[in-house]
Amino acid sequence: MNFKVLVTGKNRRIARDVCEHLEKDRGYEIIKCNPSMDALFDLVPVEMPNVVIICLGDETYETVKVYDVLKDCVRGQWLQVLVIASDDDRRVFMNNTKLQKMLFMPRPLSLMALYTKLIEIEHEAEEKAVKAKSIFTEFVNEEEIEKERRKRVLIVDDDAGQLMQMKEHLSEFYDATAVRSGSAALKFLEKHQVDIILLDYIMPEMDGPATLIKIRERKECVSTPVIFLTGVSERETVLKTLLELKPQGYVVKPVKKSEIVAKIIDVLG
16 A cells, blocks of 8 residues: 655654655655645645644744645545644644644654554555455445535636635535646546536646646546636637637636536536
8 A cells, every 4th residue: 555644844854854754764655745725735635645744833823724725635534634743833723723633743753653653544544445345245326326426626726815715615515626737637637537627717837728738638538627717807818718629618706606606507517
């Protein structure tokens, strides 16, 4: 089993030590991540680590709120969060976080205690994998599941604030995943299928039209509906793109909840 650990946080010294020891002593796949909302948006949905280790240091309300992007992953119970913190940082984190569940470890850090907990989490993940291959024969009625399941929406926008707002708008009705770039969207689509893609028109490096062309090159995404998210000033350019690339339409930002939900219903039924 490929056990992944994502390490982040303002205390770079502890984060660096944790990465070095886990790679050397345990052989885990280590993912290093800057302590920013943008970086977490980019990495967590795509890499899907088993554990996120947050190394706190001199935290404030603003720095703690960065980690709220992990809320859905923790609530879905596929991600464990370990927080290494001083007493002061622990109190700041607990008073300001929206995360529902996490484990705190005090500083100075005990590597033995960290290893013990990670081994426990690793064994739990392995047991789940073994159960999935048990001698029991499971029948899954895909037709009925398809009728009942929530539609999957992929939101692509380089503005982290816009992503958070859109995800909150849609999570009431859909399984919504948010990524911050066209390249992150393509990487996500390598492993996951979605029912519709909301794609920002203007993005650095790879803009919306360029991303749509790459998406259409994937045979499993040829017919996946795409809606552009665009500003008023780009309306004429977007209309030209609609004729050339034939997405399923566009919505003007800032996006209202009623408008985007109505547009998705119009496309998906």
